[in-house]
Amino acid sequence: MLSKLEQAEQRWGGANQLIDQWLSHRRSLLIQYFKLAGLPPYETEEQSLPSFDNVKEFCNALVDYVSEGHFEVYDQVVSACEKHGPNSQELARQLLPKISSSTDIVLDFSDKYTQATSENVLLELDDDLSRLGSSIENRFGYEDELLEVLHEYHS
Incomplete structure (x- = not known):
């Protein structure tokens, strides 16, 4: 996921402030994800659960x-698609769902x-992070x- 993010940053970085901001937020999110999951380069030698x-x-x-995607970025993309023809509108119509x-x-x-009211839920974190990682x-x-x-x- 990080290598795909780097490709996205190289391709679109600097072209639009909204894109730069969103990719920066994606990077921060991925770093947090990798740290929680104990994935390279953030793996640790001791196998312990992250803090609640x-x-x-x-x-x-x-x-x-x-939320940023749904309430800021997607709106601008859909507006751009409406202005630039049926092919763009169709792409947005297919991707948003x-x-x-x-x-x-x-x-x-x-x-x-x-x-959660108990930290015992953390025992399920690895499986949940795996499903979440695939989805994101x-x-x-x-x-x-x-x-x-x-x-x-x-741009």
Whole structure:
């Protein structure tokens, strides 16, 4: 996921302030994800669960990232698509539901860990992070297709 992010930053970075901001937020989110999951380059030698506070911070960042997409970025992309013809509109029409399907997974994950009353829920974190990682990786791919449209028409 980090290598795909670097490709996106190289391709679209510097072309549009909104794109730069969003990719920066994606990078921060991925770093938090990799730290929580203990994935390279953030793996540790001791196998221990992350702190409950770190998981909740990640959940907040995750929801912020998803919200930014839905309430800021996607609106601009859809507006650009409306202005630039039926092909662009069709792309947006196809991609937005695919992106939205991962929103439910993100919100379920966040609800589970922010509303938990016991830290025992952390015993399920590895499996939940694995499912979440797969979902957000797909989401990032769809978002990158939308970013291409935004870049094409706004830079």
